[in-house]
Amino acid sequence: MTLSSAPGKVYLFGEHAVVYGEPAVPCAIERRARVGVQRRDDGKLRVRADDLSLDGFTVEYDGTTEDGPDINVSESLVSAAMGYVDGAIEQVRDVTGEDEAGFDVTIESDIPLGAGLGSSAAVVVAAIDAATRELGVTLEAEELAERAYQTESHVQDGQASRADTFCSTTGGAVRVEGEDCRTLEAPDLPIVIGFDGGAGDTGQLVAGVRELRSEYDFAADTVEAIGDIVRNGEDALADGDIEEIGRLMDFNHGLLSALGVSSRSLETMVWAARDAGAYGAKLTGAGGGGCIVALDPTPETETALSFTPGCEDAFRAELADEGVKRLE
Numbered sequence: 001m002t003l004s005s006a007p008g009k010v011y012l013f014g015e016h017a018v019v020y021g022e023p024a025v026p027c028a029i030e031r032r033a034r035v036g037v038q039r040r041d042d043g044k045l046r047v048r049a050d051d052l053s054l055d056g057f058t059v060e061y062d063g064t065t066e067d068g069p070d071i072n073v074s075e076s077l078v079s080a081a082m083g084y085v086d087g088a089i090e091q092v093r094d095v096t097g098e099d100e101a102g103f104d105v106t107i108e109s110d111i112p113l114g115a116g117l118g119s120s121a122a123v124v125v126a127a128i129d130a131a132t133r134e135l136g137v138t139l140e141a142e143e144l145a146e147r148a149y150q151t152e153s154h155v156q157d158g159q160a161s162r163a164d165t166f167c168s169t170t171g172g173a174v175r176v177e178g179e180d181c182r183t184l185e186a187p188d189l190p191i192v193i194g195f196d197g198g199a200g201d202t203g204q205l206v207a208g209v210r211e212l213r214s215e216y217d218f219a220a221d222t223v224e225a226i227g228d229i230v231r232n233g234e235d236a237l238a239d240g241d242i243e244e245i246g247r248l249m250d251f252n253h254g255l256l257s258a259l260g261v262s263s264r265s266l267e268t269m270v271w272a273a274r275d276a277g278a279y280g281a282k283l284t285g286a287g288g289g290g291c292i293v294a295l296d297p298t299p300e301t302e303t304a305l306s307f308t309p310g311c312e313d314a315f316r317a318e319l320a321d322e323g324v325k326r327l328e
């Protein structure tokens with residue numbers, strides 16, 4: 001068995017706009033997906049993902065046939081899980097040249113699904129890394145990130161950025177603009193996360209912004225304005241100016257809200273954090289529901305969020321310096 005883990009992330013600035021070539025700054029956090037992979041001789045792919053439903057489920061199918069998995073759990077659950085894992089294994093077969101390789105894949109994750117903390121990227125990065133190593137191939141970070149990006153892009157109908165997958169591969173704070181991906185020096189940030197227990201559909205939310213952007217010039221301008229916020233945010237990060245970082249996060253949230261990717265519970269949590277004295281607060285990731293990220297070195301924001309109706313969980317997150325980890 002070969003085991004790899006990869007971290008989730010929060011966006012300080014720039015989600016959605018990054019899909020259209022603006023820069024973005026995500027930061028990896030110490031919440032991980034762990035993927036264990038064992039080669040199978042029969043060419044089949046068997047996936048066990050306990051976090052996908054209360055009871056967990058197992059799918060087994062012959063990846064070489066058109067029939068897909070033969071099991072009786074809801075189809076949306078299966079297609080959601082299989083889209084990423086299947087895509088990751090396709091990349092593994094392609095990069096190793098082992099077209100017929102089969103695997104038992106086991107996924108465990110501390111990252112809530114579809115909540116803006118990059119669970120999909122973490123699962124894909126860890127899966128590609130573990131499965132290639134299981135076949136005796138260790139990918140360089142650059143190749144791993146690129147293969148993971150190809151997988152996400154495929155599932156998101158070609159509308160994805162390299163931000164989540166690069167960040168999950170390398171860890172730390174990163175800056176992504178189109179194909180240009182680099183690591184940033186970042187101060188130690190007092191990150192607090194609020195989670196409403198819900199999720200948003202990344203593909204659908206990205207498609208919504210795309211439509212607005214083509215319908216209204218001012219929506220296209222809004223996307224560009226997010227890019228300006230990110231460029232200012234990079235200076236604030238370099239200066240370690242946390243007040244300015246917070247102010248820019250607030251502004252970024254307002255523009256994401258204008259683009260229609262916020263929700264009532266995300267707004268409620270953002271305002272609870274601001275009222276509690278956070279430097280700034282915004283939704284993170286695709287939105288629609290899920291998580292907000294706030295900056296507050298005091299316990300006030302976490303406490304306020306834990307008493308906020310609609311907030312199911314509030315917790316602090318440490319920056320993850322390490323991206324993919326090769327565990328076994």
Ligand SMILES: Nc1ncnc2c1ncn2[C@@H]1O[C@H](COP(=O)(O)OP(=O)(O)OP(=O)(O)O)[C@@H](O)[C@H]1O
Nearest residue numbers: 049080081109114115116117118119120202285286
């Ligand atoms: N523990 C897991 N086991 C299996 N599949 C998972 C797991 N976690 C995430 N996934 C896959 O990732 C999908 C969620 O990805 P999606 O991009 O919608 O949200 P996210 O990555 O959590 O948030 P965002 O992209 O906004 O940061 C799930 O539907 C599932 O297919």
Ligand SMILES: C[C@@](O)(CCO)CC(=O)[O-]
Nearest residue numbers: 015016160161164285286
């Ligand atoms: C919404 C988005 O910008 C981030 C999702 O975590 C989509 C992407 O970058 O692929």
Ligand SMILES: [Mg+2]
Nearest residue numbers: 118120121202
């Ligand atoms: Mg995702």
